[in-house]
Amino acid sequence: MNDLRTSPMRDTANDRAPRILVVEDESSLALLLVYNLEAEGFIVEHVDRGDEAELRLAEAPPDLVILDWMLPGVSGLEICRRLRARDDTRDMPIIMLTARGEESERVRGLSVGADDYVVKPFSTPELMARVHALLRRARPERVASRLTAGDIDLDRETRRVKRGGREIHLGPTEFRLLEYFMEKPGRVFTRAQLLDSVWGMSAEIDERTVDVHVGRLRKALIRSREKDPIRTVRGAGYSFDETFGRN
Incomplete structure (x- = not known):
């Protein structure tokens, strides 16, 4: 799947909009996420492999990551664990996406450091609300006037x-x-x-x-x-x- 990114031509309103990295290998779901996040005013980048995500996270850590559990290259669970071990990404908000709905799996995802856990299929408005809530809590300076x-x-x-x-x-x-x-x-x-x-x-x-x-x-x-x-x-x-x- 091709890399989906916002255009580098940004208008004034979006110059300092929070940056979100979507790591998802299902193309239809990735398109849905990117579309809705951009509609909310975020600057969005998408990759579909875990190893590609690690490269982007090392180059320029975003303000929030939406991370699929099962990924080619490196699993979302392992990426989450590694992010929490680094000083510069220890407090980065992470929302884990997964088709696994069992309580034990949710506990496992949260235990490695995910801030929130969303089971597919999910409500898009609910996910957007969770994104906004995590950003407000983690980075109040991004919403301060x-x-x-x-x-x-x-x-x-x-x-x-x-x-x-x-x-x-x-x-x-x-x-x-x-x-x-x-x-x-x-x-x-x-x-x-x-x-x-x-x-x-x-x-x-x-x-x-x-x-x-x-x-x-x-x-x-x-x-x-x-x-x-x-x-x-x-x-x-x-x-x-x-x-x-x-x-």
């Missing part, structure tokens, strides 16, 4: 940024970049990860473009002796300083 760190305030609804009360004028890309950094303070992102998450997977641009836009963002944010909120991590990438604004 404002992000604040130190004297920097980012308002998602008005698309405005202020520092110490003064207006910061940012282009659309710099706004998305700052928003992405502020969602995950302290986490180091490679240039490839930033290209994937901020520009889109299929964007045909060089990784040096990230350096240019980080430079523009810094220039807009910093005056005189103000502290730089963005750390350059040599040999790795960039991070929003988690100590920014602390005394």
Whole structure:
């Protein structure tokens, strides 16, 4: 089955929509899931093998995974177990899909770290409600209208940024970049990860473009002796300083 992905051309409303990875090898069910999740406003990627899912999860962890139990390559149960063993994916919301309805199997799925368990066939509206509930619980910053760190305030609804009360004028890309950094303070992102998450997977641009836009963002944010909120991590990438604004 071909890989199903959203178009890299994203509108403003979807720029920071939560990203969901669907791992399902039944083509008709995968199409149904992708269609309904995109209709809910999510950015969706689909793979149909467990080993392919592991590659995508290592490259750019999504905000939530919908994971089939039985998969070619690596089973969904084993993927879930491995995700829970990694620091960067330990708290990632996971919904397990399976045709197994016995109580013992549900217990097994939850015991390896799945947050929720849905038996096929299932109600699509109910699954969408579970997705929304898990995202709200796990990542409240993704639904917050404002992000604040130190004297920097980012308002998602008005698309405005202020520092110490003064207006910061940012282009659309710099706004998305700052928003992405502020969602995950302290986490180091490679240039490839930033290209994937901020520009889109299929964007045909060089990784040096990230350096240019980080430079523009810094220039807009910093005056005189103000502290730089963005750390350059040599040999790795960039991070929003988690100590920014602390005394």
